[in-house]
Amino acid sequence: MDLDNILQKAFSQAFGGEDFSWVRVVPATDARFGDYQCNDALKYAKKLGMNPRQAASSVAEALKGEAAFEKVEVAGPGFLNITVGEKWLEGRLAEMDGDANMAVAQSGAGRKVVIDYSSPNAAKQMHIGHIRSTVIGNALDRIFRALGYEVVADNHLGDWGTQFGILIKGYRECLTDEERENLTVAALEKCYVLSAAKAKDEDGVWKDACRAELVKLQQGDAENLALWKRFIEISIGEFERMYAKLGVKFDTYRGESYYNPMMPGVVERLVATGLAKESEGALVVDLSDEKLGVAIVRKSDGGYNYTTSDLACVESRVGEYSPERIIYVTDDRQQLHFRQFFSIAAKMGYSGVKLVHVPFGLMSFKGKAISTREGNLIRLDDLLSEAKRRALAIVEARDGTDGSDPASRERLAEQIGYGAVKYADLSHDPATAIDFDWDKALALEGNSGPYLQYAYARVCSLMEKAGASAGGGSGYSVATPAEKRLALHLLEFPGAVSRAAEAYKPSVLADYLFQLAQLYSSFYQNSPILKSESPVRERRLALCALFARVLGRGLELLGIEAPRHI
């Protein structure tokens, strides 16, 4: 039985039948105290004004004769220190081993979430500023799926707006025939920059022309619409080239344009329900009583903005999927926007869906915002190439260039390099702002992606060498302290996955995996496995096999590839 359940039962035995589902058992903070601890007798005693030590003793008393435990002690002000029995531990390992989900509770079964992430602007190349939303969002996507949720991963592209007038004009006037023929995102970026610069000319002729192109597009002019579609297709093609490298896959690409036709209806409803009011020619929703200021839903020039578009988007998603949650992964500059729009959505009656903003700290470069103007815009493609290059240099320095074929070396370098980039981001709490640094983003040692990959490759190699004898079957047993530490930590995997989802922090899982790999590396270094005699060898191999599965699965949930040979 689950440790939490055992304690919960003991609580209700000790104090009567109320609801103790909040009672939790956590790993011991220090191995000297035992394997696990429960601090909730203290919490309960405080609530009721009881003597905490006595409360803890009552629980300990109720736990007497509990087969799972070898020892239960009351310590300090009322901690319950628990040492589990070998049988229990071995039983749990076998249980995890036998479960296709690695004992991860399927708490999301029958539930649906939409995760909205990455969301770059069309006609521009992705840069390092896009890593965070993409990588964090994708990890959440994978983690929620692992918990049994049905996930719709949606890429809310910036594919509509004034920039398309500038682009169309630029496309016609600033590109060569050749560039137009073999159109690339780089060319689009170039013609946008040229066209935008000309739009700033004194006479305003160019600017007017851009606006005219935009109006034509908005009115459905066939030629401009076809151009726009082509720009979007090329953009998505380029994005998907990046996503393929990062192991990211979307279910839908619904850009702003998709919701554009729905916006007048949203505004109508806002007006009809009295939520939106005129103010200086614009339509606004007053949220000042919630300290959220006012949100503009239609500008004085008749244009809509993000609040309106996001409301339409919620309406559309609720209608299509009826999700229990919609999760938005964007940088933290947009917090006010999301609070405003969540508040309006609630007022409009979308209370059935939980709207969640997962804000992350903006990535900067040497303390400065990443922007074209600062000239520090590092393209994602370049970052990934550099990551690969560095990893390849290390692989070749170690193994030389004779032993393996270049293609597989390059593939390995990609797995390592991209893994390093992803892990560098995922291992931080999303809330922390990251100042981009080549060496940190591409760290290959210590708390890094490659450290985890290396541990995985070593255990895989070990299993291979062990050959047929590795095939468990004989069950688990745990004898030495190092084995027990590793075993206990392996059992924490489901908890780490759940906590990562609850907190919307892949970093919780990353941190867990790093600790696990550290425990394994230490175990591996200090405990002979293949060289051990019969019972010890099998015992340790069984733990290694489980470790390999847990680490492999964990890396998969972070979206980091785990090669079997490094």
Add this chain to the structure above:
RNA sequence: GGGGUUGUAGCUCAACUGGACAGAGCGACGGUUUCCUAAACCGUAGGUUCCGGGUUCGAUUCCCGGCAGCCCCA
């Protein structure tokens, strides 16, 4: 001016949401390869958790008041 967010070892970050002596990585110093992959392992040094109050048996965590950085709104 209002709001948000961050402040922890020289640097980059953790700390399972209030628990026991605040932990890792990098960097520094020292050690471990005829031995299962040294991208590893073991050890040493390094802390007034921004400051001041408060609540509590117990605070990095919660509350109040400051200070500093970043962001958003006006």
